[in-house]
Amino acid sequence: MRQPSDKRPRRRFSDKDIKRFKVEHDDTLLNYLFTLFGDKSRTTVKSYLTHRQVAVNDMPVTQFDTVLHAGDELKINFKAGFSVFKHNRLRLVYEDEYILVIDKGYGLLSMSTDRIKTGTAYSILSDYVKSQNPENKLFIVHRLDRDTSGLMMFAKSKGIQEQMQHNWHNMVLERKYVAVVEGQMEQPEGMVRSYLAENAAFQVYSTDNPEEGQLAITRYKVLSSNKHFSLVELNLATGRKNQIRVHMHDLGHSIAGDRKYGAHGSPLGRVALHAYKLRFAHPVTRKEMNFETPIPPRFLSITASTGPSAVDGK
Structure with a gap:
């Protein structure tokens, strides 16, 4: 590897x-x-x-x-250079003695599964921190789907991980995504609220029954659009599994490339979802940490009102 x-x-x-x-x-x-x-x-x-x-x-x-x-x-x-992390599947955005923030590439698993143990964001970064000191450890604070790119946080101790997870809604001040969705959305902005449950086939779905699922709230705002696609900013009030993907499908505008949740095609060769803003209170210093990555250029070009036809993905 x-x-x-x-x-x-x-x-x-x-x-x-x-x-x-x-x-x-x-x-x-x-x-x-x-x-x-x-x-x-x-x-x-x-x-x-x-x-x-x-x-x-x-x-x-x-x-x-x-x-x-x-x-x-x-x-x-004054004695030596600081070690510099380099990898073609992810970028290290921030590191201190307590946390790591990365920009994960799409197609990269956040952590291992029963079938895949290596080559994940976690294993790559675990190798990195252990190269500095074999006793170093790494803990996932939150995950991104395999086909979602963008900002993700890790903790360097179990205590920091638990602190962030147990106080998530108080410490995480803002999480925003951008997505390319199919079609031209009817409303320039709005909110989707439902309870999310998962069936035996691991398909997440919306329900109105609070006893069947967990409450999920997604706010959206259209940034640009044409006849075929819309670029949408999404703000999560909750962080449920596949939340954005299900809610966009519920609106009748599945995320481009997301065939699991109703997309008709994949013009960008990927699920067009990117976590581009992350703002939180540092678990130790309490300083406000604010990170933002650029919107992928192809997200912008395919939704430009004067751009080329998006039907054939050019």
Whole structure:
């Protein structure tokens, strides 16, 4: 299996080798470093970036024009570069000693199943944290469907996982998705409310019976549309299994590519659902954490009112 990080021997360093700075004013990274290290040559300061010895809010950074904001934390490792995660199926968005936030690619399982044990988001990231320390562990906070891409959070301890899950509705301030749905929606915005249950074939369905299922509420807003497809922003008030997929099907506008829930075709070659916003209170610092990923370009092009015909998926 391809390893998520390089296998070059890592130089040992301790916390005393890392110096922390609180950013006092907005600036670009390199300019701020020049200000901090006025006693060092410009070549030396630039080398900190080249050798991945600089981290902004715990994420290693090499781009000299990275924008800093007042309150950000800078870390400089004077002995070695910070390890950098790389993988072609997911992107590490944020990491600290308590949590990880990733941008998961579509087609990638969040965690193992009875048939698939490796090559999941969990196994890839577990290998990564164990490469730093074999005793490190990882815990899933919430999941995304295999064919859904976007933002996902993991905890580095059981306690943090339980804290986030048990206080989910208080700590998670915003979760938004975008989806390409079939057809032109009748209303520009609205809400779907139902109770979701699951049958023996693992198909989730809506019911009006509160004793049969769990309450699910999805708010939606149309961002763009044409005769064939609509780009919809979805805000979850609850987080049930397949909630968005079922509710869009209930409205008569299944998510493109989602044949399990009524889609007629797959013009993008995938289920067109992406988790693009995640805002929550950090479980330890209580700082508000706000993450956003770009809407996939093909989502935008296929729903553009003046774009090419979406019938044939071009």
